Amino acid sequence: MAMVLVIWEAAARSGLWSRLLFPSLGSVAYEFGRFVTNPESLHEAWVSLYRALGGFALAAIVGIFVGMLMGRSKLVAGLLDPLFSGTYAVPKLALFPIFIFVFGIGSLSKVALVFLECLYPIVIMSYHGARSVNRLLLWSAQNMGATRLETLCRVVIPATAPFVFAGFRVAVPVAMIVVVITEMVSSADGLGYLVVYSLSSLRTDRMLAVVVAIALLGYLLDKAVVLARDRLIYWEKLDTYYV
Amino acid sequence: MGLARAGFFLSLLALWQLLSLRGLPAYVLSPLEIARDFGEALGSAELYEHAAASLGRSLPGFAIGSFFGALLGLAAGMARWFDRLFSPAVFITYPVPKIVMLPIFMLWFGIGDLSKVLIIALACFYPVFINAYYGVKATPAILVWSALNMGAGHGTIFRRVVLPSAAPMIFAGMRVSLALSFIVMFAAEMINARSGLGHLIRVAENSLRFDLMYVSLLAVAVLGYAGDRLVRFAQRRLLAWQEQPA
Numbered sequence: 001m002a003m004v005l006v007i008w009e010a011a012a013r014s015g016l017w018s019r020l021l022f023p024s025l026g027s028v029a030y031e032f033g034r035f036v037t038n039p040e041s042l043h044e045a046w047v048s049l050y051r052a053l054g055g056f057a058l059a060a061i062v063g064i065f066v067g068m069l070m071g072r073s074k075l076v077a078g079l080l081d082p083l084f085s086g087t088y089a090v091p092k093l094a095l096f097p098i099f100i101f102v103f104g105i106g107s108l109s110k111v112a113l114v115f116l117e118c119l120y121p122i123v124i125m126s127y128h129g130a131r132s133v134n135r136l137l138l139w140s141a142q143n144m145g146a147t148r149l150e151t152l153c154r155v156v157i158p159a160t161a162p163f164v165f166a167g168f169r170v171a172v173p174v175a176m177i178v179v180v181i182t183e184m185v186s187s188a189d190g191l192g193y194l195v196v197y198s199l200s201s202l203r204t205d206r207m208l209a210v211v212v213a214i215a216l217l218g219y220l221l222d223k224a225v226v227l228a229r230d231r232l233i234y235w236e237k238l239d240t241y242y243v
Numbered sequence: 244m245g246l247a248r249a250g251f252f253l254s255l256l257a258l259w260q261l262l263s264l265r266g267l268p269a270y271v272l273s274p275l276e277i278a279r280d281f282g283e284a285l286g287s288a289e290l291y292e293h294a295a296a297s298l299g300r301s302l303p304g305f306a307i308g309s310f311f312g313a314l315l316g317l318a319a320g321m322a323r324w325f326d327r328l329f330s331p332a333v334f335i336t337y338p339v340p341k342i343v344m345l346p347i348f349m350l351w352f353g354i355g356d357l358s359k360v361l362i363i364a365l366a367c368f369y370p371v372f373i374n375a376y377y378g379v380k381a382t383p384a385i386l387v388w389s390a391l392n393m394g395a396g397h398g399t400i401f402r403r404v405v406l407p408s409a410a411p412m413i414f415a416g417m418r419v420s421l422a423l424s425f426i427v428m429f430a431a432e433m434i435n436a437r438s439g440l441g442h443l444i445r446v447a448e449n450s451l452r453f454d455l456m457y458v459s460l461l462a463v464a465v466l467g468y469a470g471d472r473l474v475r476f477a478q479r480r481l482l483a484w485q486e487q488p489a
Contacts, residue, residue, distance in 0.1 A: 185430070
């Protein structure tokens with residue numbers, strides 16, 4: 001890591017390339033400092049964050065419900081599974097121009113697209129989780145006289161939860177990607193817009209500072225999911241980074 | 244089940260068609276109109292040109308990204324010093340949306356196709372790398388020990404034990420990155436391009452040609468779906484010994 005940074009700095013200082021192509025790390029750090037102390041740019045970050053989190057939260061609510069329904073009911077799975085697996089590889093981003101017309105050019109179209117893209121991993125993972133609940137546990141619960149609601153709350157949901165978090169883990173970076181792309185394509189606020197704006201004003205150092213901010217945000221959100229997972233699902237350790 | 248499924252989808256489409264009879268806003272076309280427009284577009288050369296331009300960006304990007312992802316992922320999974328050197332950088336930058344690098348790539352590699360191919364390759368690298376890495380790590384140690392015991396060299400162990408055991412994971416990563424390559428391709432073309440399906444949908448949007456919008460949407464959906472099928476088909480052929488998950 002350090003090596004890459006040193007090479008970068010050397011390339012920036014060497015003067016072989018224009019400062020517009022390789023701004024020095026110092027100027028990027030300076031711009032980043034200005035970024036985090038400027039309330040206006042923090043507001044842009046907040047706009048991006050609430051779009052990403054809004055779409056993600058909606059997708060989580062709907063996705064867990066639909067996924068678990070698919071996992072516990074053959075009929076629902078038979079109807080919805082081809083829909084999800086068939087359109088899984090289709091870039092939902094292509095719907096964005098239509099969403100602009102339907103939901104307007106403001107936050108709503110972006111939140112809707114984030115929701116749609118995040119829905120897939122969450123539904124698929126909760127579906128797998130709810131389907132692979134240990135049958136022995138279900139039988140034991142029934143045997144001990146648990147009602148359906150009790151079985152759901154005490155057996156199915158805890159057994160599905162690790163899978164749901166694996167889905168969250170995939171969905172959070174997706175939410176960030178979609179927000180940044182949609183803001184780059186058409187927006188007047190948010191971090192994606194700042195990237196495009198600072199590039200068009202030929203401030204590469206400022207652009208890289210925004211890129212660093214986006215990277216940091218993505219990293220922190222991912223860490224937050226892992227932290228929440230470790231607290232909530234204390235009975236199962238996460239042994240690999242990538243589930 | 245199959246009948247119920249077909250009935251479900253047909254009734255959804257019929258509902259959509261019926262709603263359009265009652266008058267939908269101009270930006271929502273009915274299924275029949277979309278099918279008709281798509282049929283017409285298939286007869287003209289324009290759609291093929293844009294689709295070819297798009298594929299000319301996404302497929303090389305996917306190939307380069309997957310190749311280096313598999314190569315470096317296998318290396319990081321096997322060689323500990325390389326793992327320590329390289330993997331932290333990959334895992335830290337994994338949740339970062341790679342598309343934000345597009346503007347800086349455009350500065351470095353020009354505004355043409357090269358910057359787009361490279362950004363697609365960068366995005367495709369991550370899922371394949373991570374899957375190859377964990378595929379190697381998940382190789383049962385007992386198989387490696389048995390092979391060593393029977394006198395296999397390092398090359399033989401790699402070819403006959405590690406690679407077959409990591410291959411299913413690598414394919415899973417390639418499936419993810421193929422879908423990703425289409426997303427990034429489309430995004431890059433929407434942001435800046437003079438050809439391709441993403442460019443076509445922007446043109447359609449700006450000139451309020453809703454028919455063209457749905458045509459390019461359907462075209463990219465068909466390409467994404469076909470690509471996914473192709474990867475799964477290749478996996479079935481190449482990894483015949485592996486049990487297929489449903």
